[in-house]
Amino acid sequence: MNFEISKEPINIQSVIDKVIQREAGAITTFIGTVRELTYGKKTLFLEYQAYEAMAVKKLEQIGREIEERWPGAKSAITHRVGRLDITDVAVVIAVSTPHRADAYDANRHAIERIKEIVPIWKKEHWEDGEEWIGNQKETLAYPGGKPEGKDLNE
Amino acid sequence: MNFEISKEPINIQSVIDKVIQREAGAITTFIGTVRELTYGKKTLFLEYQAYEAMAVKKLEQIGREIEERWPGAKSAITHRVGRLDITDVAVVIAVSTPHRADAYDANRHAIERIKEIVPIWKKEHWEDGEEWIGNQKETLAYPGGKPEGKDLNE
């Protein structure tokens, strides 16, 4: 179970443990935390919602993309859902590779792809309101009604 | 004590905890582990030695470089010394930043600089011998007898 959606706080070490391998000399992790200020606006807390079954499939797809592009790489991703407070951990991505440059590149690929194809949404709660946030990548319109080419499961 | 040399196994979470900040939405970690095979040769175990007082100063220097170059970044580094077995953790670098691209770039800066200026050495033990490893960056000769320019403490 290297790719998970979790309702409970994420144990970072347990995500790292999934990618340890004798052939790997480098592990990178990306830990996304809830930031208090976004463009000067103060967040009180966040709420994450997922289409869980599909989100797990899409995380697995990202794992396969990484294995194909960076041979010898192994990855694990856990994304949390539910209410999160400031500094809480929303996502942990761990990638191990034989050599270190790949560990950074592959990890970054994972977070960029999460923001493109994994059906998870966050709602920001501020003092004066709340809103579902979309389109972080500012690739709003999919004229074909779906992501193109590489965004599909292939 | 964000920059440390440790004789004991490194607790990854405790290094991460040092860089958590309400303003940061991204934390990256780099975890260097002992790899079994290097260029096809099988390592039995490693031994790390440090000039501890100077190594801590140089790690602190790297932390200052990161803060200057990536505003809002906060970093912590622990490097282990002594005998390490395959998959043991040799170094943990944690960097938090407001935005994620910086967290990868700043973290990578740290590991590259460790391999340039921090007085720590490893001895590889193989079935048929042992050797102190140097010059990983293949910048063997310092004609002036020391690193140039930015490598100095400024």
Next chain:
Amino acid sequence: MNKIMFFAHLRDAAGEFINMEAAGKTVAQLKAEVAEKYSLQNIETVMTAINEEFAGNEEIIQDGDVIAFIPPVSGG
């Protein structure tokens, strides 16, 4: 019969899911119908999944397919 699932701002407007007969319709047709019925906002930015895979606007829905409307994602 088909299950149609909603997420994020669409769920706030239309609820978690509905069951309806959608076999034979294209994704685009279904999307337009449902958007009108529930007065859904920004429907042109919404992707569609059939049985947990992204599907194009021209795809024809089969009986039993589970449809999900996927607003721009914001995980991570």
Next chain:
Amino acid sequence: MNKIMFFAHLRDAAGEFINMEAAGKTVAQLKAEVAEKYSLQNIETVMTAINEEFAGNEEIIQDGDVIAFIPPVSGG
């Protein structure tokens, strides 16, 4: 008096440290002397620190300075 520290392969050859009078010498002079005395290998790749900071070959050693010979590092 000065303390001269050795690391990695230099330590295997010369021990952890020695005490000697080095005031007035340049780093290059001291390095050459010590390398000859202990038959140290690859001394041209070895950097020097004075009081825990990298020092150039032309720097003059003062009484009480702690000198360290720093082979190419291999941490990480």
